[in-house]
Amino acid sequence: MIDKEKKFLIVGLGLIGGSYAMGLKEAGYTVYAIDVDPDSIAFAKEQGYIDAGKSEVDPALLGRADVVILGLYPKTMIQWLKDYQQHLKPGAFLTDVSGVKCGVIDQIQGLLRKDVRFIGSHPMAGREVSGVFHSDNRIFQDANFIITPTQKNTQQDIDFVWDIAEVLGFLHISILSPREHDEMIGFVSQLTHAIAVSLMNCNDNTHLKEYTGDSFRDLTRIAKINENLWSELFLLNRETLIQEIDGFAAELQNLREKLVQGDEKGLKKLFIQSTQRRKQFDRTY
Amino acid sequence: MIDKEKKFLIVGLGLIGGSYAMGLKEAGYTVYAIDVDPDSIAFAKEQGYIDAGKSEVDPALLGRADVVILGLYPKTMIQWLKDYQQHLKPGAFLTDVSGVKCGVIDQIQGLLRKDVRFIGSHPMAGREVSGVFHSDNRIFQDANFIITPTQKNTQQDIDFVWDIAEVLGFLHISILSPREHDEMIGFVSQLTHAIAVSLMNCNDNTHLKEYTGDSFRDLTRIAKINENLWSELFLLNRETLIQEIDGFAAELQNLREKLVQGDEKGLKKLFIQSTQRRKQFDRTY
Numbered sequence: 001m002i003d004k005e006k007k008f009l010i011v012g013l014g015l016i017g018g019s020y021a022m023g024l025k026e027a028g029y030t031v032y033a034i035d036v037d038p039d040s041i042a043f044a045k046e047q048g049y050i051d052a053g054k055s056e057v058d059p060a061l062l063g064r065a066d067v068v069i070l071g072l073y074p075k076t077m078i079q080w081l082k083d084y085q086q087h088l089k090p091g092a093f094l095t096d097v098s099g100v101k102c103g104v105i106d107q108i109q110g111l112l113r114k115d116v117r118f119i120g121s122h123p124m125a126g127r128e129v130s131g132v133f134h135s136d137n138r139i140f141q142d143a144n145f146i147i148t149p150t151q152k153n154t155q156q157d158i159d160f161v162w163d164i165a166e167v168l169g170f171l172h173i174s175i176l177s178p179r180e181h182d183e184m185i186g187f188v189s190q191l192t193h194a195i196a197v198s199l200m201n202c203n204d205n206t207h208l209k210e211y212t213g214d215s216f217r218d219l220t221r222i223a224k225i226n227e228n229l230w231s232e233l234f235l236l237n238r239e240t241l242i243q244e245i246d247g248f249a250a251e252l253q254n255l256r257e258k259l260v261q262g263d264e265k266g267l268k269k270l271f272i273q274s275t276q277r278r279k280q281f282d283r284t285y
Numbered sequence: 286m287i288d289k290e291k292k293f294l295i296v297g298l299g300l301i302g303g304s305y306a307m308g309l310k311e312a313g314y315t316v317y318a319i320d321v322d323p324d325s326i327a328f329a330k331e332q333g334y335i336d337a338g339k340s341e342v343d344p345a346l347l348g349r350a351d352v353v354i355l356g357l358y359p360k361t362m363i364q365w366l367k368d369y370q371q372h373l374k375p376g377a378f379l380t381d382v383s384g385v386k387c388g389v390i391d392q393i394q395g396l397l398r399k400d401v402r403f404i405g406s407h408p409m410a411g412r413e414v415s416g417v418f419h420s421d422n423r424i425f426q427d428a429n430f431i432i433t434p435t436q437k438n439t440q441q442d443i444d445f446v447w448d449i450a451e452v453l454g455f456l457h458i459s460i461l462s463p464r465e466h467d468e469m470i471g472f473v474s475q476l477t478h479a480i481a482v483s484l485m486n487c488n489d490n491t492h493l494k495e496y497t498g499d500s501f502r503d504l505t506r507i508a509k510i511n512e513n514l515w516s517e518l519f520l521l522n523r524e525t526l527i528q529e530i531d532g533f534a535a536e537l538q539n540l541r542e543k544l545v546q547g548d549e550k551g552l553k554k555l556f557i558q559s560t561q562r563r564k565q566f567d568r569t570y
Contacts (some may be wrong), residue, residue: 082498124498125498174564184496188490188501191499193500194541199477199533204562206562215474215478222503223560225560245540252479268512268516274485275508275510277503283492
């Protein structure tokens with residue numbers, strides 16, 4: 001367990017940062033926050049998510065934090081660390097929440113002061129809405145938390161961020177290398193978003209609104225997407241994502257070919273395989 | 286409203302046929318059924334979904350039915366009508382439940398006795414499970430019902446099947462030509478199933494089970510698919526479906542191209558468009 005005297009600082013108080021703050025406060029920790037938006041800070045204070053917060057970088061606040069959660073977009077986070085790391089408390093522990101790892105962790109571990117520790121982690125939770133105003137730490141209850149250590153990290157780093165994930169109530173905590181993480185995320189998250197976006201964009205189908213059932217709604221739910229965050233995530237992982245798109249597109253062409261050939265037996269085989277595989281993904285809890 | 290003395294016969298007592306029987310019985314009608322599976326008939330009788338039923342074609346039962354609901358797969362249905370239409374009551378009213386229309390209605394209206402009436406209709410409802418044992422007429426409550434008349438149909442035919450849909454409690458009843466219906470279904474239903482199946486099949490991703498969130502589960506839910514029914518539906522509508530696959534594949538390639546070029550602005554445009562369009566599909570009821 002993490003010492004109750006530890007003080008947390010959330011940098012970037014959006015949906016995830018705000019939900020971290022909620023969970024940490026509920027667990028009895030002191031939580032500070034920094035966000036460029038004064039309304040976000042004011043709201044979080046009113047709701048009791050944080051003990052103190054600033055809409056500009058306050059060296060005194062940074063200097064008091066034992067643990068820093070970087071809730072910023074990847075590029076902004078790297079710039080922020082370059083600009084303000086001199087104010088961090090000696091020996092401070094840092095982690096992030098970003099959805100891609102390879103392009104991010106290398107840079108951070110390369111530029112960081114030697115007396116502070118950083119380990120990458122990814123809370124696989126979210127909502128279709130963004131901003132601290134929609135914070136809800138219950139989103140962690142059925143979510144995965146992935147820790148992505150490098151050779152620069154110690155077992156102590158891993159244990160510490162593992163404990164944070166436990167405090168926040170994540171269902172499942174696991175460890176992957178940054179490369180394994182990005183390959184996994186390229187398939188289960190980025191490819192699915194690329195498909196949903198393309199399905200929504202491939203023709204102006206809004207006149208079909210009254211005919212759509214749950215299938216279409218389910219497949220396109222995630223086509224509502226934060227363009228600033230996701231364009232960054234896609235481009236940071238583009239080699240992997242391109243490879244996943246190619247694999248999927250080839251499989252779709254395979255199905256198309258069965259249609260062209262009128263190959264009923266071949267189609268059935270595809271349907272039997274997808275049915276069998278999908279059954280293994282049914283939630284058992 | 287439909288005269289309470291009318292007697293209904295369901296031919297093919299699967300999930301949809303069984304759910305029709307439930308709804309019609311609840312509304313106070315006499316319901317008969319024919320299905321090759323004796324267990325399905327026995328179950329439906331026990332549950333009170335039907336008044337009488339047979340697991341072989343009984344000319345006497347056919348001769349008593351004023352309204353026949355054909356709940357068979359398309360090809361089986363056409364063959365069944367060829368074999369048994371001589372037993373239908375003079376002036377009987379027929380409709381089907383199939384998911385494609387062009388390839389089905391023309392054949393049926395071409396082969397049918399002149400003294401009976403047939404109009405195509407499509408209840409856009411279903412579950413991930415099949416068979417009469419999973420019948421549930423509540424699946425109609427938030428579903429669309431599409432009537433697909435041809436020039437051979439009268440306003441009286443349309444009104445009659447409209448009344449059936451109202452008795453069954455469909456949320457939204459509308460009229461489309463068979464061609465319009467098949468184009469719509471090619472996009473909102475068949476393309477989505479083709480995508481889900483291909484996503485599930487494109488690599489053996491079962492090792493990623495523990496990392497998948499709701500996005501992947503939502504996109505692949507319909508990859509559990511009845512191979513016999515869906516291979517028939519896909520092939521009966523294959524020109525349209527191939528066209529829809531091509532449109533979607535081109536859009537996915539467009540997104541891929543933005544990745545290759547590192548075109549952040551272009552990606553954002555795609556995400557903004559998909560977000561705006563998808564918002565119009567949010568349920569408002």
